[in-house]
Every structure is written in C-alpha cells, then in structure tokens.
Amino acid sequence: MGQSGGHTMKQHFDIVVVGAGPAGLNAAHAAARAGATVALLDDNPRAGGQIWRQGPGHAPQAPLQRLLSAIGDRGNTTLWPSTRVVAPLDSRRLLLESAEHGGACVTYEHLILATGARERLLPFPGWTLPGVSGAGALQALIKGGMPVRGERIVIGGSGPLLIAALATARAAGARVVAVVEQAPAFDVARFGVSLLAEPGKLRQAVGMTRGFAGLHYWTGSMVEAAHGDGRVERVTISRGHAERRVTLECERIACGYGLVPNVTLAQALGCTIGAAGEIVVDGGQRTSVEGVFAAGECTGVGGAELAGVEGEIAGLAASGGAADRAALDAQRARWRRFGRRVDAAFALRDAARTPPADSTLLCRCEDVSLGEVREFANWRDAKLQTRCGMGACQGRICGTAASLYFGWQAAAPRPPFSPAPISTLMAANAAPPPAE
Amino acid sequence: MHRSGDASVIRLTIDGRSIDVESGTTVAAALVLAGVRSTRTSVSGEPRAALCGMGVCQECRVTIDGRAHTLACQALCRDGQIVRTDDSAGTP
Numbered sequence: 001m002g003q004s005g006g007h008t009m010k011q012h013f014d015i016v017v018v019g020a021g022p023a024g025l026n027a028a029h030a031a032a033r034a035g036a037t038v039a040l041l042d043d044n045p046r047a048g049g050q051i052w053r054q055g056p057g058h059a060p061q062a063p064l065q066r067l068l069s070a071i072g073d074r075g076n077t078t079l080w081p082s083t084r085v086v087a088p089l090d091s092r093r094l095l096l097e098s099a100e101h102g103g104a105c106v107t108y109e110h111l112i113l114a115t116g117a118r119e120r121l122l123p124f125p126g127w128t129l130p131g132v133s134g135a136g137a138l139q140a141l142i143k144g145g146m147p148v149r150g151e152r153i154v155i156g157g158s159g160p161l162l163i164a165a166l167a168t169a170r171a172a173g174a175r176v177v178a179v180v181e182q183a184p185a186f187d188v189a190r191f192g193v194s195l196l197a198e199p200g201k202l203r204q205a206v207g208m209t210r211g212f213a214g215l216h217y218w219t220g221s222m223v224e225a226a227h228g229d230g231r232v233e234r235v236t237i238s239r240g241h242a243e244r245r246v247t248l249e250c251e252r253i254a255c256g257y258g259l260v261p262n263v264t265l266a267q268a269l270g271c272t273i274g275a276a277g278e279i280v281v282d283g284g285q286r287t288s289v290e291g292v293f294a295a296g297e298c299t300g301v302g303g304a305e306l307a308g309v310e311g312e313i314a315g316l317a318a319s320g321g322a323a324d325r326a327a328l329d330a331q332r333a334r335w336r337r338f339g340r341r342v343d344a345a346f347a348l349r350d351a352a353r354t355p356p357a358d359s360t361l362l363c364r365c366e367d368v369s370l371g372e373v374r375e376f377a378n379w380r381d382a383k384l385q386t387r388c389g390m391g392a393c394q395g396r397i398c399g400t401a402a403s404l405y406f407g408w409q410a411a412a413p414r415p416p417f418s419p420a421p422i423s424t425l426m427a428a429n430a431a432p433p434p435a436e
Numbered sequence: 437m438h439r440s441g442d443a444s445v446i447r448l449t450i451d452g453r454s455i456d457v458e459s460g461t462t463v464a465a466a467l468v469l470a471g472v473r474s475t476r477t478s479v480s481g482e483p484r485a486a487l488c489g490m491g492v493c494q495e496c497r498v499t500i501d502g503r504a505h506t507l508a509c510q511a512l513c514r515d516g517q518i519v520r521t522d523d524s525a526g527t528p
Contacts, residue, residue, distance in 0.1 A: 043491055043510060044490075044491070044510055045510065045511070045512045046512075050490060054460065055460050055461070055462070055465075056457075056458040056459065056460040056461050057458075082510070082511075099511075118488065118490065118492045119488060119490075121487065121488065121493070128478070128482050128484060129483075130473055130474050130483055130484065130485035131485070132487065133486060133487050133488070133489055134487065134488050134489060136489070136490070137486065137487060137488050137489030137490065138489070139489075140489035140490050140509065141462075141464055141465060141468075141486060141489045141509070144461060144462030144464055144465040144489075144509070145457065145458060145460065145461035145462060145465035145466070145469070146462075146464065146465035146468045146469075147465075147468060147469060230473065230474075230483050231473060231483075364478065364484070364487070364493065364495065365494065366479060367478050367479045367480040367482070391494075392494035392497065392505075393492060393493050393494045396492050396493070397487070397488070397492065397493050419505045
C-alpha cells in the first residue's frame with residue numbers, strides 16, 4: 001500500500017473512505033478489487049479501528065492482516081494514517097490534516113463514511129478524576145501499552161463491550177473486582193441464551209468470561225460515584241431497586257453506556273440522520289447525499305461483522321464492482337438481527353437515563369455542572385448561557401449525555417472539526433476551483 | 437500479556453524526564469508509564485487524564501515536539517520525541 005505522495009497539497013481519488021476499521025477496510029478492499037483508485041483515511045496512527053486495535057503485545061489480528069495485505073497487493077489504495085478531516089469543502093473536496101503531510105486537499109467521485117461509533121460516556125460524581133475512563137477506552141489504552149498489572153478495576157455501564165473490556169484488562173494482569181451492568185438480570189440472561197443462535201458469538205462470550213468466579217457481575221446496577229484525592233481510590237455502586245450501596249476500593253473505573261454513531265462529517269455534508277443518531281442509508285449503503293455512502297457503526301451500531309458486510313456493499317456500490325448481492329444482503333440482515341438483540345437487551349433503563357446530582361460536571365471542557373444547564377429549554381440556550389459544549393471536544397461528550405437526559409438535539413459540531421494550523425486552513429483556498 | 441516479536445525500545449522525554457517504552461506504545465500509555473498523574477488542569481483547577489481513549493474527549497491533549505493540542509491517545513511514541521503536559525508547558 002503506497003503512502004500519500006510527497007508534499008502534494010491536492011490529490012484526486014475515485015473513492016475516499018473515511019475510517020479504517022472493519023467497515024472502511026472492507027469498503028476500500030471491495031472498491032480496490034473493482035479497479036478504483038482509493039484513499040483510506042484514519043485519524044489513528046494504525047488501521048484496524050477500535051476492534052482490531054494493535055499495540056505492544058497486541059499484534060494485528062488475522063482479519064486485519066488479511067485485509068491489509070489484500071488491499072496492499074492491489075496497489076491502487078493509498079493509506080493515510082493519522083489523518084483527520086478538518087472540513088468538507090464544496091465540489092466533492094475534503095480538507096485534511098495529516099501528521100505526515102500537514103494540510104492537504106483531496107477530491108473524490110464517491111465518498112464512503114466509515115466513521116464508526118464512540119462510547120456513550122455519562123457523568124457521575126467524580127467522573128472527572130484521573131483513573132476514570134470509558135470501558136472501550138480502557139481497552140484502547142491497555143492495547144496502547146498502558147500498564148494495569150495488579151490494579152483493581154471496576155468496569156461499569158452497559159453492553160457486551162464491558163465483557164470485552166474485562167477480558168482485555170484481565171489478560172493485562174489487572175484484577176477486575178466488579179462488572180456493573182445497568183440492564184436487569186433477566187434481559188442479560190435472555191441475551192445470553194439468544195447467543196445459541198450465533199455459535200461464533202457464544203464461543204467469543206465464553207472465552208471472554210472464563211473464570212467469572214471471584215468477580216462480581218452485578219446486573220441492574222450503576223456506578224454511582226468515584227472518590228479519591230486527585231486520582232480514583234474508591235467507587236460507590238448502587239445495586240438494584242433496593243437502593244443498596246456498595247463501596248469498593250479500586251485504582252481505575254472504566255464506565256461506558258453503549259455506543260453512539262460518529263456522524264459529525266455526515267452532518268456537515270448534509271446527510272439525513274435517523275432517530276437513533278445514525279446516518280440513514282438505503283440498500284446500497286447510499287446516504288441521502290449524492291455520491292456519499294456510509295457503512296458500519298456510523299449507520300447504526302451492530303458489531304464488526306455487520307460493519308464488514310456493510311463496508312463490502314458500500315465499496316461495491318460506489319465502485320460499480322460485481323458481487324453476489326443476495327448473499328451479502330442475507331449476511332447483512334443476519335447481523336442486523338443480532339444488533340437488534342443487543343439493543344433490546346442493553347437498552348438504557350431509567351436509572352441510566354436519570355441525571356446525577358446537580359453539582360456533577362456535565363461539560364468537562366468548560367467545567368459546567370448539570371445544575372447550571374438543566375434550567376434551559378434547549379441545548380442552544382444552555383450553550384450560549386453556560387459555554388457548555390463549546391470547549392475542545394465541541395460537545396461530543398456532554399452533548400450525548402444532554403441528549404439522553406433532556407432529549408435535547410445537540411447541534412452538529414462545525415468545521416474545523418479539530419484544531420488545525422492556519423497553514424492547513426489556507427490549503428483549502430490554495431486548491432484551485434475544480435473544472436466542472 | 438504476550439509480547440510481540442518487535443520489542444525494540446524507544447526513548448522519549450516526558451516533562452523533562454527520559455523514559456524507555458516498547459515500540460508501538462501510545463503517548464497516552466507512556467504518560468502513565470512515566471508516572472504522570474494528569475495531562476491538564478481544567479478551567480476550575482481539576483487534574484484531568486485520558487477519558488475516551490479514542491480521540492474524542494480531548495482530555496489527553498499534550499504538546500508533542502512543540503506542537504500543542506496533540507492527542508496523546510492517538511499519537512505513537514517515537515525515538516527522541518519531546519512530550520510536555522499542559523501543566524508544565526510554561527516551564528523550561
């Protein structure tokens with residue numbers, strides 16, 4: 001796979017894929033097979049997305065290696081690692097900021113959004129203490145080489161990701177003292193039984209939960225507060241309706257309430273967004289905007305298998321490649337059914353939807369508390385009056401929480417989506433207007 | 437944890453202190469290895485560290501080789517790299 005060339009400030013590709021996780025890699029592979037020139041961008045230094053994250057002690061997983069070598073063999077895909085989309089420009093152009101090349105402008109015939117999902121991180125008293133992270137975040141940090149050997153960790157929130165985080169933390173030598181799941185025992189058990197229909201997923205689950213003995217797995221429970229002096233030292237957990245509280249000593253708390261699609265770029269392009277915050281696509285993974293496709297978790301959370309199939313379909317549709325569409329459609333339907341079972345089992349219950357105490361910080365960038373924000377009628381007013389959501393993360397963290405608690409429609413972040421040097425922003429103007 | 441074949445060591449400087457890490461380590465992980473307790477101080481004076489681990493929350497932003505506001509969770513350690521946390525940015 002070639003690296004993006006020299007100091008070139010503008011390049012044209014048949015297809016630009018944003019995101020090099022399972023969806024983006026499969027999309028790029030399908031498009032490359034059809035003979036298209038492809039650029040595959042990712043803001044991380046290495047391909048693989050969250051699920052195939054590599055690091056010291058975490059060699060590239062087999063499916064990632066297969067895809068990367070298959071894409072590399074074709075020779076028509078350019079990989080742009082550590083590259084962010086700063087802004088979409090008119091006439092099918094994207095303004096990029098790349099660690100290697102600085103500012104750049106690429107043009108495309110077709111764009112495939114494979115921007116994935118992020119964790120839904122919900123505030124609780126003490127969640128700003130160092131040592132508190134998301135559950136997927138803990139996995140990512142460990143895979144990046146963060147030492148946790150001997151640390152006591154409490155994992156909380158909701159969904160299968162908690163079990164994956166448990167497996168990663170244990171393999172790295174941590175002592176996971178409790179997994180705190182907000183969904184009730186009945187729904188979690190029913191989901192477990194439903195895994196019998198997907199033997200591969202069942203094997204995965206059994207492998208990850210091996211040796212559950214000695215670990216508290218508490219359902220219908222919530223991480224209520226983190227305590228410590230400059231660092232996590234203890235956690236309070238509320239258990240069930242009886243309002244029973246348990247306090248445990250720990251060095252880390254990893255808490256995430258499922259995933260939310262990343263749609264910032266899609267919104268800026270004008271793509272229709274659905275009720276669950278996902279990019280709306282048709283059977284060919286086309287968005288509502290001409291020439292723009294989307295695949296994977298950004299079109300609705302359903303796991304890596306679903307993302308892979310959707311990526312394949314998007315890559316084929318965008319490049320006009322030939323395929324057995326019926327077989328791909330059937331696979332997509334199967335993994336969407338699985339995704340719906342996950343959704344039903346781990347849907348957020350009232351306790352998770354109820355805001356914590358007013359003194360809890362909602363916006364970590366500007367240090368705005370829930371109490372300061374809740375009196376306003378909508379997100380816009382809250383932002384203007386309190387600066388909530390106007391900091392470095394552009395409301396990506398607090399906007400998600402505010403939307404859950406208050407039903408507020410968070411405004412889309414505006415370009416530039418990430419801090420970019422002035423030279424990059426000038427690259428947008430340096431690019432000549434394309435010939436029509 | 438299984439060690440991968442590539443165990444080459446990288447030396448970088450974090451807040452003036454030299455530290456060796458395994459190739460492929462993120463700057464976010466190196467900060468923890470170096471004993472750095474927080475990456476920044478919030479507007480109300482709280483210490484903060486990596487929250488999302490995947491380039492969204494901006495809590496782990498540091499200065500790498502003079503470039504401010506670089507996300508430690510999405511940066512790989514490189515030999516000779518100089519990392520400064522927000523809190524030390526003003527100090528020589």
